[in-house]
Amino acid sequence: MEQVFEWLESLWKDQHPDVLAELAFLEMMQPSLEEAIAALGGKGVTQITIVPVFFGQGGHLRNDFPLLLKECQQKFPKVALSTTPAVGEDLAVLQAIIDCGARVL
Template sequence: MVGTETTPADSPTGANGTRRGVVLFAHGSRDPLWRAPIEAVETRLRLQNPDVEVRCAYLELIEPDLLAVAREMAARGVRQLSVVPMFLGTGKHAREDLPLLVHALRAEHPHLSITVQGAIGEDPRMTALMAAIASES
């Protein structure tokens, strides 16, 4: 479920007992319908990985933002955090804004191991899927 909160006692843990989290980081929009695809990924990821805490976070225009989500996860005992930029390419937000936010997170939470994946749209599996979908038209 989107927005479900957990407590430290029921937070997801990895095989070695380390609590893990994934943040799907997207731009944000004032249009409430814009969130639906990102939240669908969040729901699917939770179903596929019940041992991982998954949340969406947004750069601007809507909440929650990355810092708030990471703070909440850290407070619930998450120690390994993966940030997935939900962008088609590595533009200004992924190249400049996101590293600044991650730098602030690392300073605030030195115990938190943070990895940042590449923009999801640049993954060869995603480009192959987009090409396959486009060729259907």
């Protein structure tokens, strides 16, 4: 599964080379969100938009993520952190999944 996220990161960097991006995980895999923020902050980034790659507002996003985000904001007060909705809540993402499935019909 980690390979899919690395592929996503690689696609982002290929298509948006002027926008710094770091992959981060909430738990059990590295780098952590804190490590990713530290890496970007170390490159002089002062604003970070976090794009949660989840299909919806499950327990991780409702419970764990807000606490982790608050901790990171306290550890990195000079970096403004913001988030987008979960990618699975975006109509274009849902349509892409439908299109993927429809290709096999």
